[in-house]
Amino acid sequence: MPYFDFNAHMRRYKLVPWRVARVGRRVRHTFAQHFVLGAEYKKTHNKIRTATNTLRELWAQRLLELVSRRLWFPGSQKPDPHHPDFDLRKFELTYRRCLFCRPAYLYFAWRRKTTATFRPCHKSQICPFCAARVAAVNYRYVKSTMRELVKKAPRTKCVVACRIVGRDFLAPAFHPLHGCEDDQISEYIKLMQAEIAAHKTAYQQVAKQLQRRTLGSMAHIVVVPLAAGWRVETRQFVLQQSNKSWPRVKLRNGKVLYAKSAPVVACCTPDGAKFFDIFGAFSQYPRSLLTGYVEFTAAYLVSTAGTRLSSGTGLFKKTGRRLIPYYRQKDADARARKKELQASRGAAENDL
Ligand SMILES: [Zn+2]
Numbered sequence: 001m002p003y004f005d006f007n008a009h010m011r012r013y014k015l016v017p018w019r020v021a022r023v024g025r026r027v028r029h030t031f032a033q034h035f036v037l038g039a040e041y042k043k044t045h046n047k048i049r050t051a052t053n054t055l056r057e058l059w060a061q062r063l064l065e066l067v068s069r070r071l072w073f074p075g076s077q078k079p080d081p082h083h084p085d086f087d088l089r090k091f092e093l094t095y096r097r098c099l100f101c102r103p104a105y106l107y108f109a110w111r112r113k114t115t116a117t118f119r120p121c122h123k124s125q126i127c128p129f130c131a132a133r134v135a136a137v138n139y140r141y142v143k144s145t146m147r148e149l150v151k152k153a154p155r156t157k158c159v160v161a162c163r164i165v166g167r168d169f170l171a172p173a174f175h176p177l178h179g180c181e182d183d184q185i186s187e188y189i190k191l192m193q194a195e196i197a198a199h200k201t202a203y204q205q206v207a208k209q210l211q212r213r214t215l216g217s218m219a220h221i222v223v224v225p226l227a228a229g230w231r232v233e234t235r236q237f238v239l240q241q242s243n244k245s246w247p248r249v250k251l252r253n254g255k256v257l258y259a260k261s262a263p264v265v266a267c268c269t270p271d272g273a274k275f276f277d278i279f280g281a282f283s284q285y286p287r288s289l290l291t292g293y294v295e296f297t298a299a300y301l302v303s304t305a306g307t308r309l310s311s312g313t314g315l316f317k318k319t320g321r322r323l324i325p326y327y328r329q330k331d332a333d334a335r336a337r338k339k340e341l342q343a344s345r346g347a348a349e350n351d352l
Helices: 006-011 027-037 045-068 088-099 128-152 182-213 273-283 294-304 320-351
Strands: 018-023 106-110 159-170 216-225 229-240 255-263 310-314
Touching: 006 045, 018 045, 027 045, 027 128, 027 273, 045 088, 045 106, 045 128, 045 294, 128 229, 128 273, 128 320, 159 182, 159 273, 182 216, 182 229, 182 294, 182 310, 216 294, 229 273, 229 294, 255 273
Parallel strands: none
Antiparallel strands: 018 106, 159 229, 159 255, 216 229, 216 310
16 A cells, blocks of 8 residues: 555645635624634724634644644544544545634635535634634523513613633643653543543532522633643633522632623623623633644543533523524524515515
């Protein structure tokens, strides 16, 4: 069998050039821009375009790094490309989908005519654009839930709150210049799994109370690669009756990194800035997954493959990725109704 140069093969995949036609102006678009590109970012349309292009290049680079060092393969954990059972064609399709994933907060056109239509890759644990997509539907869902609450009871005392608790841990024997040996990565994976299990247990201890004492709650575990290790965070978001204490995840030696609350009435103002900040903190994408050491990103990806990192109770039981098809259907229905209405109006005018 002739030698197959897998890395050279993967390098052939270049980003398809695109042209940003328009920057999305809906609040959920703005929310996604805010949350992927960074909270302090001063947003003008030009800056959003540039930042998105940079992000897209970083994502493509990271993907190639992960794959060519055999650290993580999208779609499967760590297969060997030289193994006879390796399905190159199938792998390439997944890889392409990841590489050509695009943000939903921009309207754009491919520069070159491509026959392929690219669907989102749905790897929201790492892909910034899919993470933004999930955050945007969450935002939409929470916002509409709050709006209904205020509509029913304009003087409601309900509040929303977000709390982030995190704990740092170091990667043993990691050298900033030389990185580490591959067997060390498997040690890191074990460490990471233990850390995530600890966060999950901490959450399990309050899950029942959350169900009882809040109207709705969301929680997810986020891994942020640091200069010499990771920070694992549990982010909690709750909607509850009044500003009383609510069940919080407690971690030994955990640091509270963020804690803020606001009355729902104040969140439903037209600009909704308060809610924007609070929910932004909950949804922030950790950019160091793309810019930090690739070994750290790989340890996170491999150790969390197949585990659920987010969960919800009460009103927010159905959140995250599961909302994407729900809203897609809803939007399609709305469009169909609008068309029907226009058609019936046209018919009425013709009758006259
Ligand atoms: Zn994606």
